[in-house]
Amino acid sequence: MADTSLWPVIVGGLLTMCGVAVSGGVTIALNRAQARDEQKKRRAEKFEQLVSAVYEFDLWLDMKEDVLARLEKIKLEISPLAKLEAISAVHFPQFLPKIDELHRASLGYIGWMTQAGAKRASGDFALHDGLNELYGNYAQKRRELLDQLKQYAVDHFK
Incomplete structure (x- = not known):
């Protein structure tokens, strides 16, 4: 019988x-x-874009100084600060306070550029007071932001 x-x-x-x-x-x-x-x-990749945007903003400010203070005819693109803030807001909000400090420091520097350009346009070609202090403040805020970014990179991208 078969096994069923x-x-x-x-x-x-x-x-x-x-x-x-x-x-x-x-x-x-x-x-x-x-x-x-x-x-x-x-x-x-987003972090790399964030760091690049800091340097792009610095270069943009140099060009803005050429346009405003030295009255050079250069086409100035849109500020990379919006890109910097957007990437940070979406991906790295912990950097927004330092980015805001950088922005506020750049406004003083841009104000100096505008005044220097107005004086240059009226025939005054002397280097005007305030540049060292205003640019120094901007440079310090940029260094603080970059230091914070570097520390984050060391802690998170080993």
């Missing part, structure tokens, strides 16, 4: 279900790890 037991079918079915469950779990774990790696990579 269902045990081999049940055991085979259970082994198949276990195999499917294990492979599904491994796939889910791999997908999560890949998503985490992609998120870390994107965050590192």
